[in-house]
Amino acid sequence: LSRxxxxxxxxxxxxxxxxxxxxxxxxxxxSPIHREFKLNMxxxxxxxxxxxxxxxGRQWFDDIEVTAEDAGRTEIEYLTQxxxxxxxxxxxxxxxxxxxxxxxxxxxxxxxxxxxENLRHDGSVILSCHNHNDLGLAxxxxxxxxxxxxxxxxxxxxxxxxxxxxxxxxxIVMALxxxxxxxxxxxxxxxxxxxxxxxxxx
Numbered sequence: 001l002s003r004x005x006x007x008x009x010x011x012x013x014x015x016x017x018x019x020x021x022x023x024x025x026x027x028x029x030x031s032p033i034h035r036e037f038k039l040n041m042x043x044x045x046x047x048x049x050x051x052x053x054x055x056x057g058r059q060w061f062d063d064i065e066v067t068a069e070d071a072g073r074t075e076i077e078y079l080t081q082x083x084x085x086x087x088x089x090x091x092x093x094x095x096x097x098x099x100x101x102x103x104x105x106x107x108x109x110x111x112x113x114x115x116x117e118n119l120r121h122d123g124s125v126i127l128s129c130h131n132h133n134d135l136g137l138a139x140x141x142x143x144x145x146x147x148x149x150x151x152x153x154x155x156x157x158x159x160x161x162x163x164x165x166x167x168x169x170x171x172i173v174m175a176l177x178x179x180x181x182x183x184x185x186x187x188x189x190x191x192x193x194x195x196x197x198x199x200x201x202x
Contacts, residue, residue, distance in 0.1 A: 001025045004053035013060035024057045025095070026050065027067035030074040030082055043078055047085045054089035065093035065128065072098035076111065080118050087119060093126045093152060094119075098141055101134025101164065105144035112148025128152035131167045133159060138167035143175055146183055157201045170194045 002008040004026055016022040028039075028050050035041055041049070050066060057064050066086040071079055083094045096111065103111070112127055119125065129145035129152070131138040142153050159168035173189045180186040 001027065002053075002057075004028045004049045006053070006056050009053060009057050009060075013057075016060075021063075022061060023063040023065055023093075024061040025065040025067065025093075026053045026057060026091075027069050027095075028053075029069035030079060031070035031072075032075070033073065034070050043081075047082055050082070051085055051089040054086065054091055058090050063093075064091050065095055066091040067095040067097060067130070069097060070099040071096040072100070072103040072107075072111075076114055079111075080115060083115060083119055087121050087125055092124060093128050095128040095130055095152075095154065096145070096150075097130035097154075098132055098138075099130075101132035101138065103137075103141055105137060105140040108141040108144035109148040112145045112150050114148075116149030126151050128154060129167075130154040132161065133164040133166060136164070138165065139171045139175070142167045142172050143183060146176075146185060151185070157197050160201070170198055 002012045002024060009024065012024055028046055030046060035043065035046065039046065054064055054066065068074060068079055068082055086094060096115065115127055127150045129142050129150040131141045138159065142155065153167065153172055155167040155169040155172055157169050159165040173187055173191060173194060176183055176186050177191055
């Protein structure tokens with residue numbers, strides 16, 4: 001995980017130099033409140049900085065993920081523009097985080113469906129979700145994202161995470177295991193290892 005700063009990207013490259021399966025994950029905020037009060041940057045400046053970071057990272061990484069921090073409160077048309085630029089810069093995974101746990105499950109599904117239908121790519125790009133549990137909706141929002149087209153879920157064992165936590169891995173896996181018919185996909189997670197992992201972390 002790296003900010004868009006070039007020195008950060010170089011530090012990640014050094015730390016993963018010997019890794020067999022490495023990914024650079026670049027993030028910058030996109031919501032109006034972050035643009036104005038945290039970054040003091042325009043929409044285009046943010047896109048330009050993200051694209052420059054991806055271009056810099058491609059010197060060391062073939063696999064690059066791009067995050068739009070606070071995507072849940074970002075204007076949908078701007079978010080689409082940002083991710084289209086990320087695709088054209090070379091990103092393969094697009095992460096759409098609900099950074100402050102703000103969205104509802106129906107909004108989550110609609111957001112991913114919009115991105116699935118409006119982003120232009122060759123079919124190799126993966127939409128990823130990353131949800132926080134401030135309103136107790138992290139898992140529900142992840143399942144909504146899956147219904148809308150997300151195929152990577154960033155989650156944590158026992159839902160641990162800042163503030164109220166993140167989406168719980170074991171709940172998402174079991175929802176897909178039991179209701180994969182309704183959700184349209186499954187995982188290859190070995191479900192019998194969920195309880196020992198949860199217990200070990202606790």
